[in-house]
Amino acid sequence: MLFLFVVIFLAIVFYHWGSQKAIRLQKNKIHPLTARPAYHGLYLATWAITAALLSLFLSNAILPWLMYKKIQATLPSGFLESSGLSLDTLILRIEQSLEKPASNLSEILSTDLLEKLQTTLQTWLNIQLFLPPMIMLIAAGLTSLITKRRINSHFKARTIVEKYTQRLLAVCASVAVAITIGIVASLVLEAWRFFERVPISDFVFGLEWSPQTALRADQTGSSASFGVIPVILGTFMIMIIAVGIAAPFGLMSAIYMTEYLPPRYRSLVKPILELLAGIPTVVYGYFAAIIVAPLLRDAGNWLGIDVAAESALAAALVMGMMIIPFVASLSDDALKAVPSSLRDGSYALGATKSETICKVLVPAALPGIIGGVLLAISRAIGETMIVVMAAGLAANLTINPLDSVTTVTVQITTLLTGDQEFNSSKTLAAFALGLILFLITLVLNIISLWILARYRQKYD
Amino acid sequence: MTNPKKHLKKRLSREKRFRFVTFLSLAIPITFLTFLVGHIFYQAWPAFFHHYIDLEINAADLQSSSFKESNPDYRLLTRQLLEKNLEITATPQQRRELPRMLSPHASDDLAITLEKLPSSPTTPYIVSLPTSAIIDQYMTTGDNSKLTANQQQWIAALETQEKINRAFDTSFWQSGDSREPEEAGIWGSIMGSFLTMIITLLLSLPFGTAAALYLEEFAKKNFLSRLIEININNLAAVPSIIFGLLGIVVFLGIFGLPRSSPLVGGMVLALMTLPVIIIAARASLRAIPNSIRQAALAVGASHAQVIWHHVFPLALPGILTGTILGMARALGETAPLMMIGMIAFIVDIPSGFTDPSTVLPAQIFMWSDLQETAFVEKTYAAILVLIVFLIMMNLLAIIIRQRVEKKW
Numbered sequence: 001m002l003f004l005f006v007v008i009f010l011a012i013v014f015y016h017w018g019s020q021k022a023i024r025l026q027k028n029k030i031h032p033l034t035a036r037p038a039y040h041g042l043y044l045a046t047w048a049i050t051a052a053l054l055s056l057f058l059s060n061a062i063l064p065w066l067m068y069k070k071i072q073a074t075l076p077s078g079f080l081e082s083s084g085l086s087l088d089t090l091i092l093r094i095e096q097s098l099e100k101p102a103s104n105l106s107e108i109l110s111t112d113l114l115e116k117l118q119t120t121l122q123t124w125l126n127i128q129l130f131l132p133p134m135i136m137l138i139a140a141g142l143t144s145l146i147t148k149r150r151i152n153s154h155f156k157a158r159t160i161v162e163k164y165t166q167r168l169l170a171v172c173a174s175v176a177v178a179i180t181i182g183i184v185a186s187l188v189l190e191a192w193r194f195f196e197r198v199p200i201s202d203f204v205f206g207l208e209w210s211p212q213t214a215l216r217a218d219q220t221g222s223s224a225s226f227g228v229i230p231v232i233l234g235t236f237m238i239m240i241i242a243v244g245i246a247a248p249f250g251l252m253s254a255i256y257m258t259e260y261l262p263p264r265y266r267s268l269v270k271p272i273l274e275l276l277a278g279i280p281t282v283v284y285g286y287f288a289a290i291i292v293a294p295l296l297r298d299a300g301n302w303l304g305i306d307v308a309a310e311s312a313l314a315a316a317l318v319m320g321m322m323i324i325p326f327v328a329s330l331s332d333d334a335l336k337a338v339p340s341s342l343r344d345g346s347y348a349l350g351a352t353k354s355e356t357i358c359k360v361l362v363p364a365a366l367p368g369i370i371g372g373v374l375l376a377i378s379r380a381i382g383e384t385m386i387v388v389m390a391a392g393l394a395a396n397l398t399i400n401p402l403d404s405v406t407t408v409t410v411q412i413t414t415l416l417t418g419d420q421e422f423n424s425s426k427t428l429a430a431f432a433l434g435l436i437l438f439l440i441t442l443v444l445n446i447i448s449l450w451i452l453a454r455y456r457q458k459y460d
Numbered sequence: 461m462t463n464p465k466k467h468l469k470k471r472l473s474r475e476k477r478f479r480f481v482t483f484l485s486l487a488i489p490i491t492f493l494t495f496l497v498g499h500i501f502y503q504a505w506p507a508f509f510h511h512y513i514d515l516e517i518n519a520a521d522l523q524s525s526s527f528k529e530s531n532p533d534y535r536l537l538t539r540q541l542l543e544k545n546l547e548i549t550a551t552p553q554q555r556r557e558l559p560r561m562l563s564p565h566a567s568d569d570l571a572i573t574l575e576k577l578p579s580s581p582t583t584p585y586i587v588s589l590p591t592s593a594i595i596d597q598y599m600t601t602g603d604n605s606k607l608t609a610n611q612q613q614w615i616a617a618l619e620t621q622e623k624i625n626r627a628f629d630t631s632f633w634q635s636g637d638s639r640e641p642e643e644a645g646i647w648g649s650i651m652g653s654f655l656t657m658i659i660t661l662l663l664s665l666p667f668g669t670a671a672a673l674y675l676e677e678f679a680k681k682n683f684l685s686r687l688i689e690i691n692i693n694n695l696a697a698v699p700s701i702i703f704g705l706l707g708i709v710v711f712l713g714i715f716g717l718p719r720s721s722p723l724v725g726g727m728v729l730a731l732m733t734l735p736v737i738i739i740a741a742r743a744s745l746r747a748i749p750n751s752i753r754q755a756a757l758a759v760g761a762s763h764a765q766v767i768w769h770h771v772f773p774l775a776l777p778g779i780l781t782g783t784i785l786g787m788a789r790a791l792g793e794t795a796p797l798m799m800i801g802m803i804a805f806i807v808d809i810p811s812g813f814t815d816p817s818t819v820l821p822a823q824i825f826m827w828s829d830l831q832e833t834a835f836v837e838k839t840y841a842a843i844l845v846l847i848v849f850l851i852m853m854n855l856l857a858i859i860i861r862q863r864v865e866k867k868w
Contacts, residue, residue, distance in 0.1 A: 280792025382699020
């Protein structure tokens with residue numbers, strides 16, 4: 001917080017400083033200014049902030065390093081090896097002992113050594129708190145010595161400031177690329193570590209998924225099986241049912257809204273349908289688990305069919321309902337993009353409304369609709385909360401929707417929530433699953449975005 | 461073609477059938493939605509209220525031999541008050557049944573109330589103490605399976621004296637999570653959600669707007685800008701759980717930020733909201749007519765001045781609308797926050813960005829596992845609160861869109 005205030009303070013001071021100098025120049029009237037005083041102020045402020053942030057970054061990198069060196073120097077040689085503590089944990093525990101004197105550090109450290117360490121740490125913590133703002137001020141001041149001299153009547157402050165802003169905007173835009181790189185890098189690296197323990201062929205072609213057996217340390221990693229096929233099968237089954245519901249319902253409701261519903265009601269119905277998409281998935285999940293699943297089981301009992309308590313169908317039904325508005329709004333866009341000449345031509349030949357829709361509008365809008373359905377598929381595959389709450393955990397190799405199945409997202413959440421050590425095959429398996437999930441949705445997204453873009457060009 | 465008239469009739473009836481089918485496919489999801497919302501309302505309602513027992517206290521109770529000033533035993537006092545108000549002398553068996561009439565934290569409530577009073581009140585004072593979950597359940601639904609015969613008798617006695625009544629449950633709004641259904645509240649998770657949303661907004665709004673401005677107004681159509689564009693469109697469709705995985709590796713692993721904190725939660729949700737805001741902001745920038753730009757250029761503004769002085773202010777309402785909708789989506793998100801540990805049993809109300817905390821949807825998820833009726837009610841109540849928040853945000857977006865946004 002302190003740093004934020006320093007930055008704001010610097011910005012205001014240097015802005016004022018720069019614009020005042022420009023105003024003075026203007027008053028002297030040696031030469032008319034080439035940029036308005038505000039730009040000179042902004043010029044000075046941007047440089048001051050850049051210098052301050054850079055120095056903050058540098059001092060935050062160097063000061064902790066110096067502190068570690070100092071603490072290490074205070075410790076007797078060979079202490080870390082004999083105590084079995086890493087320097088990080090030691091410093092963390094000394095820091096805790098500063099706040100709460102009752103700590104178990106006395107077992108490994110003599111009292112005066114602890115005191116010495118505490119004072120060293122305290123000084124360095126204080127330094128880390130107060131030195132960086134000073135460095136920031138000094139750095140900003142030093143840069144201003146150079147930059148301020150450049151302000152004169154011929155100086156083109158505006159062009160420079162504008163160029164600087166444009167670069168800043170470009171950096172912000174490339175954050176999106178950085179996120180993608182971050183996702184790919186972290187998933188691939190963690191998945192790589194997983195594949196070092198479990199062969200990739202076992203993972204991709206294995207027919208059994210039971211990660212839980214690898215929990216204990218005395219068991220070898222190979223005793224757990226990480227075959228991804230049943231998990232993928234479950235995911236696809238739920239997805240197919242959900243999209244099987246959402247695609248026809250979504251398309252048909254879009255047709256009714258665009259073609260039959262009077263515009264007066266349309267503006268009312270559309271937000272309501274969109275509300276269906278806005279309800280959090282955790283609510284749908286609860287609904288699926290507490291209402292739909294028991295309902296299905298009762299219906300199954302009545303018909304004499306055995307339905308699992310956490311059947312795939314319950315999750316898929318509710319998920320289908322959730323995706324309807326998503327498909328509807330994309331189909332709506334696609335139908336609207338069809339030129340009215342096609343529609344008018346069909347009417348002129350004497351076709352009824354339904355014939356026009358089925359034989360002209362929908363075929364013409366088909367690429368857009370398919371793009372929308374693909375996006376819906378990718379959404380259904382990545383959906384988490386509904387399946388976590390309503391679908392099961394056991395990975396059954398089955399195609400019966402009344403059985404309990406599991407999905408990729410369910411497995412990721414179960415593997416990563418709760419207490420477990422970070423480097424086990426179990427946790428790493430979650431990242432391998434994440435990688436698969438990311439790749440599947442990536443391919444689907446790219447195909448659908450490509451179809452949608454092509455389709456838009458066609459009628460534009 | 462046998463009979464043209466018959467054929468036409470067939471076609472027209474097909475038209476009617478088609479129309480009906482399309483109507484049905486719109487009506488079914490809307491019926492589902494109505495049922496869902498209605499069901500939530502109906503189930504959530506009882507959780508906002510609780511039954512309280514009014515007990516009379518006077519100075520004599522506080523000066524009795526068993527109640528010492530130095531080390532007051534409020535549990536004992538609570539029981540004695542119940543005995544006095546019910547006009548009974550409890551047998552040892554009844555002494556166990558009596559305290560179960562009241563919520564486990566009733567004696568704490570009593571202690572807090574008494575601290576505010578003068579040490580020896582002259583007039584009798586009425587203190588309202590919350591009933592236990594089983595009594596509250598009995599009073600609301602008439603389910604007496606968990607009550608003993610004595611307890612039923614006592615309640616009947618209290619009812620005839622009109623000493624038991626239903627009131628708005630304020631503790632639901634003021635407390636954090638708890639193992640006891642009577643004490644569990646949503647304030648902790650609301651605060652967690654609020655702190656998380658602040659971080660999300662602070663990160664995604666400036667970055668999203670800047671990226672949209674660059675792509676729409678400055679970028680040349682080259683490989684890089686196309687790459688960024690594809691990236692953003694793809695990111696908008698990446699499953700949210702993937703962002704949680706990124707959060708584990710980068711924010712928790714590499715940056716070493718505290719687990720379960722609103723800071724990390726907000727950062728993860730910001731990554732998710734960013735593409736949504738960028739897409740909305742670009743659409744809103746694109747909607748500004750070119751005549752505005754040309755007019756500004758014509759009077760001598762630079763390209764940057766055109767954008768900062770004219771295009772951006774005009775596009776701002778649209779950008780804000782998109783931001784509110786993106787924030788509404790982030791508010792309802794659970795999966796990525798589960799990954800970074802914001803799904804945990806946390807009693808304390810978070811007060812800073814690095815305190816461990818949970819969010820409203822995560823609280824719903826955790827309560828949804830619990831079987832007690834009181835927790836089922838609370839789950840529905842939390843869902844209702846969340847949905848009301850979301851509807852309010854959506855309404856705000858619609859209002860901004862209709863009032864402020866200009867139609868060109």
